[in-house]
Amino acid sequence: METIWPKTKQLLESTLSPGLYNLWIKPLSARARDGVLELSAPNAFVATWVRDRLTDAVTEAAAVVMGTRPKVVVTARAVDDAPAKTAIVPPRPAKIHKSLTLPMEPKAPELIPDRFRFSYDEFVVGPSNELAYVASKGICDMSLSADQLFISSAPGLGKTHLIQSMGRRLCHDGEDHGRSLRVAYLSAEEFANRLVMALKTKQVERFKAAFRENVDVLLLEDVHFFRDKPRIQDELLNTLKALNSRGCRLVFTSSFLPRDLTGLDPQLLSRISSGFLAVIDKPDLATRKRILERKAAIHQVLLPDEVSTLLADRLHADVRQLESCLQNLVLKARLLNCRISVDLAWDVLRHYDLAARPLTLDDIVSYVCDVYRISPDQLVSKSRKRQYVLARNTAFLLARQHTDLSLVDIGNRFNRRHSTVVKGITSIERHLSLRTPLGRELERTIESVHA
Structure with missing residues (x-):
């Protein structure tokens, strides 16, 4: 029985992102008895976070080790002999998100090169991405005239491949030259989650030190996630100011151009977009x-x-x-x-033939209405019914992928502001990237648009 939790942790380390594992799973202790896995967290906040977001992953991993799905009990360790808070969570279907992030140690966020999935050796260069490719390598070897880079493209065109290749190259270059280059790579959502945890656990100063004083290169993905989050934007702005003052290199990615990032503080937007802008188009x-x-x-x-x-x-x-x-x-x-x-x-x-002819916005509207079983009038209505909102967001993403319409033009077609289009596309992308049950269903819907 003593080996159940170590083996379960080993499985979780291989399935969860390094950031999730190091931040939430590693601090836990546990014991198993009578088909129950009791997890003990260092405080109530961590216990709640694990209970709400990672219980499914723990249950699935423990089931592999134990041979049966256990009941999971999450406790916060008692403070000053106060009784521990306990929550018994029944097993549910797994929702394991595999991504690539840095483990967050309060003193200095550092990346291990082997944790990067992509490298430049695998990146295929063409007219659509050559500028972004050259600019990214210029940031690495400091031959680019700017020390900031903003990479923008529609989903699935290589932003993540390039930024992870940069991280890998920067870490290896530091090793080759006998110096330790401190590279931090994470998504905007992970930055926000860590800030929230620091606020909850009263460790904001350690968070600030980790990102402002102990980073040489910051690689930050999906900065459009920061829209309409003023408290987090303030912290990010101050972090970027501190990094700029130290001459650090900064790289950002987004599915949108800077001009489309409504909901960002003007000063933050100015900081993010002050470097070199490289757009990746569809490959020829x-x-x-x-x-x-x-x-x-x-x-x-x-x-x-x-x-x-x-x-x-x-x-x-x-x-x-x-x-x-x-x-x-x-x-x-x-x-x-x-x-x-x-x-x-x-x-x-037969299942992928999406290029029979270019799609028009009318084609997309017809397809989405058919899939979600709604009328075109309902699609453009003011209703906030979940089915209508999901259908509209799907249409927004398909319109961005398959037409040359601007975000403003797409919004006008659906009687929405372009900021609503950005928010809708971001929501769909999040489900797709997290591989949630809804995300997998959306993926099938999007891939079948020409079928």
Whole structure:
């Protein structure tokens, strides 16, 4: 029984992001008895956070170790002999989010290079992303005239690949030159969560020191998450001022251009957008084909030229779509124990053939209304009914992905301000990135738009 929690923690470390694991799971102690796993947190705030967000993950991992799904009990350790607060949580379906972040030690947030999934060696450069690629390497070797970079693109076009490649390169360069370069990489949501925890646990000064005094390079993803969060924006602004004064390098990513980031404090927006701006567009045919060939080499499979040409010609939406189709093609070939062929590719493409013709906004409206079983009038109505809001947000994302309309034009079509469009797209992206049950359902809806 004594090995149950260590083995469970080992599984959680491999499935949760390093940030989640180090911040919330590592401080816990536990014991298992009679089908119950009792978790003990250092304080009530951590206990509540774990109970609300990570119980599912703990239950699933413990079930693997124990052979049966346990009942999870979360307690906050007693202070001054006061009774511990206890919450018994019944098992629920797992919601495990795998992402890449830095572990947060109060004294100095540092990254281990091996925790980065992407590298420059795997990045395929083409006309659509060459500027962002060159600028990112310029930040790394300090050949760029600016010490700040803002990378913007629609979802799935390579922002995360580039920023993680930068982190990996910066850490390795520091090691090669015998110096310890302190690189902090995290999402805007994780920055916000850590600030909230610091406020709750009265460790704000340690939080400030960690990010203002012990970082040489800050890599911050999805800065549009900070919209309409004034308290967190204030702290971020002061952090950026401190880093700027020390000559640190700053890199930001967003699915939106700076001009579209309404809801941000003007001073913060000015800071974020004061460096070099690089926009990644959709890859052209030649680049899409080279991406497929590079991914096939990683999978160690032979991808015939006619197959890569077919896939590249038919799949236009984003790089994730190319990767998803190729992975399904490789898996099907292995399951059937056959070679990858044009016929097999066509069979897989039935589920991905999204490039039959360019989509118009009317096509998107028709599709969304059909999927959500609502009328066009309901889609553009003022109603805040959950189904209508979800349908509108889905339409916003599809319009951004498949048309050249501006956010203002998209908002006008749905009788909404462009800030509402930004908020809606951000909400859908969050579900997609977290792989929530709704996110997985949305992913299928988005991928089937041309079917």
